[in-house]
Amino acid sequence: MNFTREAIYELVWSKPLTSIAKEYNISDNGIRKICKKYEIPLPKVGHWQKVQHGKAHVKEKLTVSEKWKDAHIKLSDLYEEVSKNHYPTRLSMLTREIEKQHPTLVIVPDRLTNPDPIISSVKPDLESNKPTAWHGLKISVSSSANLLSISVAKETIPRALRFMDAFIKLSKARGHQWEINHLDSNIIVNGEKYKVRCREKTNRQVYKTSSNWESSELVPNGILSLKPDYQYDKEWKDGKIPLEQQLSKIMATFELRAEDDKIQRAEREANWAERERLNAIHKIELAKQQWEEKKIDLLKQYASQWNQSNQVAAFIKALESNPQEKTDAVKDWIMWAKDRQKELNPLSGNLENFVAKFDFDVR
Secondary structure (H helix, E strand, O other): OEEOHHHHHHHHOOOOHHHHHHHHOOOHHHHHHHHHHOOOOOOOOOHHHHHHOOOOOOOOOOOOOOOOOOOOEEHHHHHHHHHOOOHHHHHHHHHHHHHHHOOOOOOOOOOOOOOOHHHHHHHHHHHHOOOOOHHHEOOOEEOOOOOOOEEEOHHHHHHHHHHHHHHHHHHHHOOOEEEEEOOEEEEEEOOEEEEEEEEEEEEEEEEEOOOOOEEEEEEEEEEEEEEEOOOOOOOEEOOOOOHHHHHHHHHHHHHHHHHHHHHHHHHHHHHHHHHHHHHHHHHHHHHHHHHHHHHHHHHHHHHHHHHHHHHHHHHHHHHHOOOOOOOHHHHHHHHHHHHHHHHHOOOOOOHHHHHHOOOOOOO
16 A cells, blocks of 8 residues: 555554554554654654643644655555664574575584584694683683684583584685684674684582582583674573574674674764864864954054054154264164164055965964
8 A cells, every 4th residue: 555745644643653553564663764764743752642631732744845745655665674674674684595595504514524724723622621720610621722712511512613613614605704813713704803702601500618618610501602792792502492503693693793883883983074074163163263362462463563663763753853963873773773663564564465464374
């Protein structure tokens, strides 16, 4: 069903958005976005309560818009358009796309075959390392520095290696890179770098020591997880769906995150550039205001200098009109005094150059 801009305007002012959303199978937020796009005013908060209680209320007028004059709006089409910006929808669409493009790579095999070089390097390290008491993990083994970050119980090593091998192979097939730097294992997605860690979850187990004091240690519980450090509350782990079956969704999440991070960075840079532009304008306006005040002082200074010059000129003239005979020394002094008087007079040079001294310098 197609709507004109005017028809949607009458619709949103006839009943609450929640009622319209149910009637047309679109979210109320989707309706708001439609109205924003087509410049259709919506009732303010509290409008429908006023209507319900018979109180006076104002219906905002629909402005005339040549841009949308002949628009025919289809709510179902707009719903799809709005949904494209809805993160769960984007995630679902990209997950399906990855599964369609890489049907074999999104499946974690039961055996580790032809491992990626990153896995080939970390495998013997994990298998030879002994459990440490680091952070109370007395049973788990952790990979050494400059190797893929994995920390699991000995019996979970094969599973962790198979999962990470599949994840790395899928990521590389998608055009992404890996960077192992000391303790950081980074996946680089479309130029965006994210640190990841493969861990086996733990339970805290309390026990009594020989001296009858209570102590505790972290005991691996068999739940495998992948945790990116860019978002501390985000983690993929075994649950109703094993971690191995979440591979395509995990990859899609990283790719969407990289996409959004690029957009957000561009917006931040644009906002920063705009702030810098506005700050520069503000500085110039402030400098102009300060210059206007300084020009008055400069004018007073030149006026005072001009007065001094006139006084010196009058003094020289009086000296020249003195009836006494002028010796060479007196004549030389008069010539020197006239040169100094000319220097004192701010109007003795080019008037354009003099007036230019009052111009504002943007530098």
